[in-house]
Amino acid sequence: MSGHGAAQPMTARRSGPLRGRAEIPGDKSISHRALILGAMAVGETRITGLLEGQDVLDTAKAMRAFGAELIQHGPGDWSVHGVGVGGFAEPAEVIDCGNSGTGVRLIMGSMATSPITATFTGDASLRKRPMGRVTDPLALFGARAYGRKGGRLPMTLVGAAEPVPVHYTVPVPSAQVKSAVLLAGLNAPGQTVVVEREATRDHSERMLRGFGAELTVEAAPEGQIITLTGQPELRPQTVAVPRDPSSAAFPVCAALIVEGSEILVPGVSRNPTRDGLYVTLLEMGADIAFENEREEGGEPVADLRVRASELKGVEVPPERAPSMIDEYPILSVVAAFADGTTIMRGVKELRVKESDRIDAMARGLEACGVRIEEDEDTLVVHGRGSVPGGATCATHLDHRIAMSFLVLGMAAEAPVAVDDGSPIETSFPIFMGLMRTLGADLSDG
Numbered sequence: 134m135s136g137h138g139a140a141q142p143m144t145a146r147r148s149g150p151l152r153g154r155a156e157i158p159g160d161k162s163i164s165h166r167a168l169i170l171g172a173m174a175v176g177e178t179r180i181t182g183l184l185e186g187q188d189v190l191d192t193a194k195a196m197r198a199f200g201a202e203l204i205q206h207g208p209g210d211w212s213v214h215g216v217g218v219g220g221f222a223e224p225a226e227v228i229d230c231g232n233s234g235t236g237v238r239l240i241m242g243s244m245a246t247s248p249i250t251a252t253f254t255g256d257a258s259l260r261k262r263p264m265g266r267v268t269d270p271l272a273l274f275g276a277r278a279y280g281r282k283g284g285r286l287p288m289t290l291v292g293a294a295e296p297v298p299v300h301y302t303v304p305v306p307s308a309q310v311k312s313a314v315l316l317a318g319l320n321a322p323g324q325t326v327v328v329e330r331e332a333t334r335d336h337s338e339r340m341l342r343g344f345g346a347e348l349t350v351e352a353a354p355e356g357q358i359i360t361l362t363g364q365p366e367l368r369p370q371t372v373a374v375p376r377d378p379s380s381a382a383f384p385v386c387a388a389l390i391v392e393g394s395e396i397l398v399p400g401v402s403r404n405p406t407r408d409g410l411y412v413t414l415l416e417m418g419a420d421i422a423f424e425n426e427r428e429e430g431g432e433p434v435a436d437l438r439v440r441a442s443e444l445k446g447v448e449v450p451p452e453r454a455p456s457m458i459d460e461y462p463i464l465s466v467v468a469a470f471a472d473g474t475t476i477m478r479g480v481k482e483l484r485v486k487e488s489d490r491i492d493a494m495a496r497g498l499e500a501c502g503v504r505i506e507e508d509e510d511t512l513v514v515h516g517r518g519s520v521p522g523g524a525t526c527a528t529h530l531d532h533r534i535a536m537s538f539l540v541l542g543m544a545a546e547a548p549v550a551v552d553d554g555s556p557i558e559t560s561f562p563i564f565m566g567l568m569r570t571l572g573a574d575l576s577d578g
């Protein structure tokens with residue numbers, strides 16, 4: 134769990150050129166899914182490259198509470214002995230998902246169609262986030278949720294004893310909602326159909342097929358139609374988790390704005406449902422070469438060679454948001470160092486992440502001397518090629534806000550501090566060490 138210990142202030146100072154190789158840990162989204170599907174398969178799933186960030190460790194603990202056996206053989210190397218679809222045991226303890234929206238929402242989906250009851254909670258950030266977006270569709274399967282006002286954690290979910298399959302159109306672009314419905318559909322007889330108006334990350338679909346579920350995706354005028362046949366016997370798999378493009382974004386963006394930098398970031402996913410940041414950076418004039426394109430762990434990947442670049446402001450279209458939803462905080466930092474205005478539209482989902490990310494970035498950027506404008510669904514950053522810095526930014530238990538402002542400090546004129554860097558542990562535990570080996574001037578305190 135994060136957010137329960139003492140706050141850890143951290144400071145970034147203007148850094149020399151960043152140089153070297155940045156080996157990024159495993160993808161967080163894929164790591165959660167590998168543990169959950171491993172727990173729902175019959176037999177041993179072997180996972181390599183698992184992200185051992187706190188979010189994923191909390192999901193591992195939850196899978197044990199539901200009866201799966203998990204063994205860690207070495208760093209990132211895990212076995213999950215699953216109990217089969219419908220085989221979850223009733224947990225004897227409250228499931229604490231820490232800081233992780235993905236963890237809690239996917240786990241709720243995975244248990245909602247079993248005749249068991251579980252109570253979920255999380256840290257102060259997760260307890261503010263809306264759960265109705267998953268418990269509404271889970272109710273259609275026959276599950277019942279009892280939570281705090283506004284559908285907040287702590288919340289008890291009573292799984293459906295006689296689940297029925299569901300036809301559901303996801304009302305907000307959300308891979309978590311889509312995935313929760315698909316995972317619930319696993320233990321409902323017949324076909325569960327999810328309609329997605331805007332495509333979101335497709336790791337669940339890829340992995341469900343990999344584990345042997347029957348799943349089809351069809352393009353239709355109303356969006357994509359995903360059809361899952363319920364009650365399969367999932368076959369255990371060997372999952373090689375690819376590196377996380379959302380974590381890679383931090384060294385990549387740091388190298389773009391710290392003068393004289395050149396780094397190599399191997400094996401970054403080029404999955405089109407995750408690569409919106411990279412498309413945007415190229416439009417801004419970023420010098421990024423995609424070398425050695427290949428497939429790893431079922432995902433298209435490339436080695437990224439990134440050199441410091443003169444960047445210009447751009448308009449990021451709303452339809453790109455799902456493919457870069459977690460990357461807007463770091464993009465807004467890069468935009469502050471670009472020449473001209475960057476307009477990010479269609480970003481209101483950022484308001485319900487670990488923090489209200491539009492507000493957190495807007496306040497911190499202003500404190501660092503950057504002019505911004507915002508409304509409910511838009512963030513505008515007026516870039517002037519350089520940033521004064523010299524502020525302490527509040528991170529609100531949000532790892533991406535913490536890392537974004539530390540990257541800003543590496544290129545700003547005066548040092549930039551964050552009030553609490555401890556949430557970085559949730560998704561990118563080696564961030565500080567890795568950035569230092571590249572040449573970043575980062576200190577604790």
Ligand SMILES: O=C(O)C1=C[C@@H](OP(=O)(O)O)[C@@H](O)[C@H](O)C1
Nearest residue numbers: 162235306307308309310458459
């Ligand atoms: O499915 C996932 O693994 C995720 C989906 C996204 O959330 P939403 O589904 O809320 O957009 C993203 O922000 C999160 O970091 C991971």
Ligand SMILES: C=C(OP(=O)(O)O)C(=O)O
Nearest residue numbers: 232233234235236459486
């Ligand atoms: C939004 C994020 O994660 P989650 O929703 O899983 O807490 C994120 O990692 O940026």
